[in-house]
Amino acid sequence: MGTFVGLHGRALLLTALQALLTHGQLKEGESVLINGSSGGVGHFAVQIAKAYGAKVTAVCSSKNINFVKALGADQVVAYDKESIHHHDGHYNLIINTHGNLSYKDYKRMGQRGVIVGFTTMGHMTSLLLQGRISKFPLAQFTAEANTADLETLAFLIRDRKIRVHLEKTYSYKEIPEAISYIEAMRTRGKVAMVWESVAGTEEVDAGRNITYS
Numbered sequence: 001m002g003t004f005v006g007l008h009g010r011a012l013l014l015t016a017l018q019a020l021l022t023h024g025q026l027k028e029g030e031s032v033l034i035n036g037s038s039g040g041v042g043h044f045a046v047q048i049a050k051a052y053g054a055k056v057t058a059v060c061s062s063k064n065i066n067f068v069k070a071l072g073a074d075q076v077v078a079y080d081k082e083s084i085h086h087h088d089g090h091y092n093l094i095i096n097t098h099g100n101l102s103y104k105d106y107k108r109m110g111q112r113g114v115i116v117g118f119t120t121m122g123h124m125t126s127l128l129l130q131g132r133i134s135k136f137p138l139a140q141f142t143a144e145a146n147t148a149d150l151e152t153l154a155f156l157i158r159d160r161k162i163r164v165h166l167e168k169t170y171s172y173k174e175i176p177e178a179i180s181y182i183e184a185m186r187t188r189g190k191v192a193m194v195w196e197s198v199a200g201t202e203e204v205d206a207g208r209n210i211t212y213s
């Protein structure tokens, strides 16, 4: 089976790794809650956290419970059954890819937090301002490529600790449909574009887990 990781896939892998290790300072044996665990960043974050020996609680919709468990999540909170804003679990680290957590949510549930995404500009401003005036360790970052992290990811992929889940593939003729689907932020894993006319490009079946060989 061929290797299939596009440029965007590498960016999301780096984002997940740096959220957990660089900014989250995750240690073996710690507990981490990953809010938005079934999407592009989240499904990598669950697998990387498990590879580093963390206890993972994944937050996603009910339809993705089995998916995140298959990725290795120890516990799942389905946000359409239990509001994350009233969840009373306590974790060493909170990783928020979906972006809907308030400052109070981070403080109530975590010892430290990492913001990966935001829902709105207002939400972003409010969180960053509160982060500046409080002692609670809340990090926000933009992922950047570096050799050490790319090598770490290469080892994790080689050792089959990370799989890419491709939910759908789109033809290059369907780019508008693909963008609309991605913008809805309900992706399970990743979606990919397939350029059928390019010699050597391998057609990938939608919904198939891609492993590395």
Ligand SMILES: NC(=O)c1ccc[n+]([C@@H]2O[C@H](COP(=O)([O-])OP(=O)(O)OC[C@H]3O[C@@H](n4cnc5c(N)ncnc54)[C@H](OP(=O)(O)O)[C@@H]3O)[C@@H](O)[C@H]2O)c1
Pocket (backbone or CB within 6 Å): 011, 012, 015, 035, 036, 037, 038, 039, 040, 041, 042, 059, 060, 061, 062, 063, 064, 079, 097, 098, 099, 100, 115, 116, 117, 118, 141, 142, 143, 182, 184, 185, 186, 187, 188, 189
């Ligand atoms: N900081 C950086 O350097 C960096 C880099 C890349 C991306 N990002 C940001 O990271 C964010 C996530 O990107 P992505 O590519 O992972 O997005 P994505 O693939 O669209 O995934 C979004 C996930 O959010 C989940 N979700 C939807 N509503 C939710 C809710 N109310 N509570 C919890 N989860 C919910 C969805 O799961 P269900 O279908 O189960 O609801 C979906 O799997 C974006 O804001 C993006 O801009 C930041």
